[in-house]
Amino acid sequence: MAIVFEKTKGLSNVETHYCPGCTHGIIHRLVAEVLEEMDVLPKAIGVSPVGCSVLAFKYFNIDFQEATHGRAPAVATGIKRVHPDKVVFTYQGDGDLASIGTAEIVHAAHRSENITTIFVNNAIYGMTGGQMAPTTLPGQKSTTSPLGRDPKHAGMPLKISEMFATIPGTAYVERVSVHDPVSIRNAKKAIRKAFEYQVAGKGFAMVEVLSTCPTNWGLSPVDSLTWLKDNMIPYYPLGNYKTLEEVK
Amino acid sequence: MEKVLMKGNEAIGAAAIKAGCRYFFGYPITPQNEVPEYMAKELPKHGGVFLQAESEVAAINMVYGAAGAGARVMTSSSSPGLALKQEGLTYIAACELPCLVVNVVRGGPGLGGIQPAQSDYYQATRGGGNGDYKLIVLAPASLQELTDMVQEAFDLADYYRNPVMVLADGMIGQMMEPVAFGEIPQWTLPEKNWATTGTDGDRAPNVINSLFLAPEELEALNIRLQAKYQTIKANETRCEIYQLEDAEIVFTAYGTTARIVKNAIKILKAEGIKAGLIRPMTLWPFPEAAYQALPKTVKCILSVEMSCGQMVDDVRLAVESKVPVAFYGRSGGMIPTVDDIVAEAKQLLGR
Ligand SMILES: Cc1ncc(C[n+]2csc(CCOP(=O)(O)OP(=O)(O)O)c2C)c(N)n1
Numbered sequence: 217m218a219i220v221f222e223k224t225k226g227l228s229n230v231e232t233h234y235c236p237g238c239t240h241g242i243i244h245r246l247v248a249e250v251l252e253e254m255d256v257l258p259k260a261i262g263v264s265p266v267g268c269s270v271l272a273f274k275y276f277n278i279d280f281q282e283a284t285h286g287r288a289p290a291v292a293t294g295i296k297r298v299h300p301d302k303v304v305f306t307y308q309g310d311g312d313l314a315s316i317g318t319a320e321i322v323h324a325a326h327r328s329e330n331i332t333t334i335f336v337n338n339a340i341y342g343m344t345g346g347q348m349a350p351t352t353l354p355g356q357k358s359t360t361s362p363l364g365r366d367p368k369h370a371g372m373p374l375k376i377s378e379m380f381a382t383i384p385g386t387a388y389v390e391r392v393s394v395h396d397p398v399s400i401r402n403a404k405k406a407i408r409k410a411f412e413y414q415v416a417g418k419g420f421a422m423v424e425v426l427s428t429c430p431t432n433w434g435l436s437p438v439d440s441l442t443w444l445k446d447n448m449i450p451y452y453p454l455g456n457y458k459t460l461e462e463v464k
Numbered sequence: 465m466e467k468v469l470m471k472g473n474e475a476i477g478a479a480a481i482k483a484g485c486r487y488f489f490g491y492p493i494t495p496q497n498e499v500p501e502y503m504a505k506e507l508p509k510h511g512g513v514f515l516q517a518e519s520e521v522a523a524i525n526m527v528y529g530a531a532g533a534g535a536r537v538m539t540s541s542s543s544p545g546l547a548l549k550q551e552g553l554t555y556i557a558a559c560e561l562p563c564l565v566v567n568v569v570r571g572g573p574g575l576g577g578i579q580p581a582q583s584d585y586y587q588a589t590r591g592g593g594n595g596d597y598k599l600i601v602l603a604p605a606s607l608q609e610l611t612d613m614v615q616e617a618f619d620l621a622d623y624y625r626n627p628v629m630v631l632a633d634g635m636i637g638q639m640m641e642p643v644a645f646g647e648i649p650q651w652t653l654p655e656k657n658w659a660t661t662g663t664d665g666d667r668a669p670n671v672i673n674s675l676f677l678a679p680e681e682l683e684a685l686n687i688r689l690q691a692k693y694q695t696i697k698a699n700e701t702r703c704e705i706y707q708l709e710d711a712e713i714v715f716t717a718y719g720t721t722a723r724i725v726k727n728a729i730k731i732l733k734a735e736g737i738k739a740g741l742i743r744p745m746t747l748w749p750f751p752e753a754a755y756q757a758l759p760k761t762v763k764c765i766l767s768v769e770m771s772c773g774q775m776v777d778d779v780r781l782a783v784e785s786k787v788p789v790a791f792y793g794r795s796g797g798m799i800p801t802v803d804d805i806v807a808e809a810k811q812l813l814g815r
Contacts, residue, residue, distance in 0.1 A: 258665035261533070273671045279660040281532045282673040284551050287525035290517065294529025294537070295660060297487060297513045302662045320525070323518035 224248045226257050228277045237430040237437020239394045240269050240336065243307075246400070247334055248276060250408045251303070256415065260303045261295050263288040265317075267309035268342040286317025289324035292331045303414060305332040310351040311341045314374050328385035328419035332410045335376060338427040339448060346432030350374045353451055358432070373451065377424045381457035388413045388421035389458040393449060395426070395441040402454075418460060426452055467642035472632065473498030473540075475607050475643050476566055477506060479614035480538055482645050485564065486512035487537040489526035491519055491545060494578045495634040496568035499540040520545040524552030524565075531561035532672040534659030536618055540566035542634070543584050544575060547592070553627060554593030558674035558685065560692075562621030564614065565599070566630045568637035571797040579797020580634030582719060585774035588631050589748040596686055598693050600628045600700065601747040603718040607641035609745075612648055619651040624696055631747060633770060635720040635799070696749060703751035704743040710761050711740035713809050716779055717768040718744045721800060725768055728805035739809060747775070755782035762787055764812050768800055769793040 226248025234240050251257050257278055264272040266285035273280030283291040288306035296304040313321050313335050324331065340358055341347040348358040348365060351373045355364040365373075377391040388410055392403035403425055410421035426448050428440035435443055470478065476499050480488075488503040500516065507514040517523035523539050530537040541549065546567045556563060567588065571581040591597045600620055604610035610632060617628040660670050676682035704722075707729060708714060715725045722743040729739045738761070742754045755765070765787055767776035776791040783789055792808045794800045 257663075259662035261660045261662055263529070270675055273669075273673055277669060279662055279670045280672070281529060281660055282671070282675055283528075284525055284555055287521065287552070290522040290525035291529035291532075293515070293522075294487070294489065294526035294531070295533040296529075297515060297526075298530045298533040298535040298537075299661060319518050320522050323522065 224252045226252045226277055228275055230274045232275055233271060234268065235431040237428060237440055238268070239427040242394045242400060243334065243336055243425050243427065244272065244275055246404045246407050247305070247307070250404060250411055251278070254408070254411055254415065256303045256411070259301070260305070261299065263292045263295070263304070263306045265306070265308040265312040267312045269307055269309060269336065270343065272307055286312050286315070287320050288312065288317065289320040289329065289331070289333065293324055293329050296329060296331050300330070303411065305334060305411070307334045308336065309342065310335070310337045310339065310349045314350045314376050322383065325380055325383045325420045325422070326385045328387065330414055330417055330419055332414045333420070333422040334407065335422055335424045336427045337376070337424055337452065338429040339373070340429050340432050342429045342432055346429070353447055375452065377422070377457045380422055385420055386422065386458050387419040387460040390456045391424040391426070391452060391454050393426040393444065393454055395428070395444045399454070465644040465646050467644045469640055469642050470607065471498055471640050472607050472610060472637045473568065474502045475611050476540065476614050476630070476632070477502030478645065479611040480564065480618070481506055481510055481512070483536070483615040483618040485536045485538050485618060486510065487530045487535045488512070488514045488539065489517050489523040489530070489537070490539050490541060491517050491523050493542045493545045495570055495637050496540050496542045496566070498637070499566065499568070520548040521552065524549040527563050528552055528556050528561065531556065531563040532559065532660050534656045534661055538564035538566065540568065542568045542570045543572050543581070546584060546587060550593035553599065554591065554595050554597055555674050556627045557591070557597035557599065558595065559672050560625040561627065561672070562618070562625055563627050564617045564621060564630065565627060566632065569631065569633045571795060577797045578634070580720060580799065581770045581795060581797060582633055582721065583771040583774065583795060584631065585747065585769070585771060588629055589750070589778070597689060598748050600624070600626055600696060602628065602630050603745055603747050604630065604632055604636060605719050605722045605743065607636070607639070607643045610636055611643045611645060615648045619653065620700065622653045623651050624692060626692070626696070631719070633720050700746060701749040701751050701753070702745040703754050704741070704745060705754060706741040706743060708740035708742070708759060711738050711759060712761055712763050713737070713739045713813055714742060714758060714762050714765045715739060715768055715805070716742045716744070716765060716775070718747060718775065721768050721770055724800055724802060725805060727802045728809065731802060731806050732809060737809070737813065737815065744775070750778045750782065752782035755779060756784070758787060764788045764790055766790045766792060766809060766812060768805055770799060771795055
């Protein structure tokens with residue numbers, strides 16, 4: 217019988233701890249598939265954050281370092297400077313990247329560190345139980361914004377892709393989503409591009425992936441996908457924010 | 465052997481490069497700026513990378529990445545910078561990664577000052593970050609010793625897979641002395657087959673990680689680390705014993721302060737008072753045994769520090785109340801003078 221589908225070699229056989237409906241699993245798979253299709257799994261080195269994806273090193277079938285909270289870009293910088301010919305990436309949540317780790321991600325981009333960053337924006341702190349993130353939407357309830365985020369008190373959510381497009385060192389910035397099959401296909405294309413930029417030595421590339429957190433949003437997996445589409449995409453428009461030059 | 469006149473901070477850089485260090489990540493802070501400045505100039509000539517990080521937090525995490533990737537790597541800073549590096553250091557210790565961290569100590573607390581101090585002793589020896597971990601802490605008292613210690617630090621780190629700190633006060637960093645870059649003992653070092661280099665498709669993935677959600681696993685890590693620390697304690701404890709025979713009073717001091725104490729000992733001797741010195745060269749492991757083998761003539765011990773009294777705690781623990789332990793210190797960048805130390809000793813002895 218012909219094999220019509222196989223799991224990517226980029227993922228291990230370890231069962232993930234992710235909640236039902238969480239899209240971290242989809243994003244892991246997209247990254248692993250891209251690395252396999254580009255034939256760079258043997259030279260890939262990942263850096264996992266502190267956040268729900270802290271255990272990503274168990275799920276990927278490649279070398280990994282687990283970073284301190286927010287500092288994955290600095291850890292990746294250390295690795296990449298030692299092994300400039302390897303494919304180094306960070307995988308970070310929005311608390312990790314857009315709150316505690318803003319200095320490290322901004323400066324990795326500013327130096328145009330030749331790494332790839334997968335930025336998973338689920339508008340909440342997942343791992344610690346649903347606290348407000350810098351990306352939590354106005355009015356969105358979280359355990360530390362029980363009445364909904366009040367922009368007068370907590371500010372408006374950070375638009376990371378828009379902000380990173382203004383940094384001279386970024387080579388490629390794109391925002392994608394994984395709420396339906398079409399967007400998942402587009403997300404994969406963007407992730408591939410971000411890695412191709414690195415392989416071509418073009419400098420810092422980042423893909424922001426809009427993601428769900430059914431558990432902490434208090435919604436079913438299906439309702440979460442709809443919530444993402446109806447609430448996140450209007451505030452966080454999908455698309456390319458920076459393309460330095462086309463990489464073939 | 466040929467000697468060159470060098471500033472302490474530059475000697476740190478030169479010794480590190482001689483020892484094969486090829487990566488430096490740091491952030492400017494006085495009084496250690498000549499270390500990164502030297503590395504910025506010299507490392508590229510040796511095929512290495514100097515990178516000025518956006519902060520000490522980033523710098524130590526770059527060190528974590530590079531050490532995990534198998535490189536000989538270092539960072540240097542001064543007191544407030546070291547405070548920021550503590551989280552990174554506990555990760556490095558937990559993951560058993562080798563690296564060198566230099567602290568050219570200045571006065572504190574807070575932003576403090578930029579003059580020499582020894583007030584980061586607790587931070588260095590207790591493990592300033594969270595959890596049960598230890599750094600190997602080397603305390604040089606001369607630039608030659610600094611040069612030798614920096615070189616050996618990389619071997620110690622690789623051999624034990626443990627971060628090593630050279631704790632140098634601002635005096636050591638800023639003064640000039642002749643140094644020789646001799647051959648230091650070569651260690652037989654284990655292969656870094658745990659490093660994240662990419663699997664190359666021919667081995668299982670290497671993972672550098674300090675998260676263990678199962679308490680049994682985390683305790684197992686701690687048990688393994690403690691066993692390693694015991695081995696380090698047994699093999700690497702170092703101190704200088706100076707004129708202890710027949711001593712009435714034994715000084716104890718490390719780094720710059722030990723040199724001042726030696727001058728005080730000379731003066732006391734001329735006045736007929738016999739005094740000796742125990743100078744710890746490793747602050748962790750602390751040379752406890754030296755304090756338990758005191759001659760019967762010893763009436764008291766005086767710990768002299770450029771702090772408000774930190775190492776004296778370890779001295780008291782080591783002495784186990786067998787002899788009275790006193791303390792004399794200056795802080796904030798003030799340096800104890802020979803006259804002060806002599807007067808303090810005489811008062812203690814009732815002379
Ligand atoms: C220094 C430090 N501060 C705080 C924490 C606690 N902490 C763990 S995960 C996390 C939030 C992660 O949220 P996010 O980056 O959005 O990722 P998610 O869990 O949503 O995937 C926090 C605050 C920590 N481990 N270390």
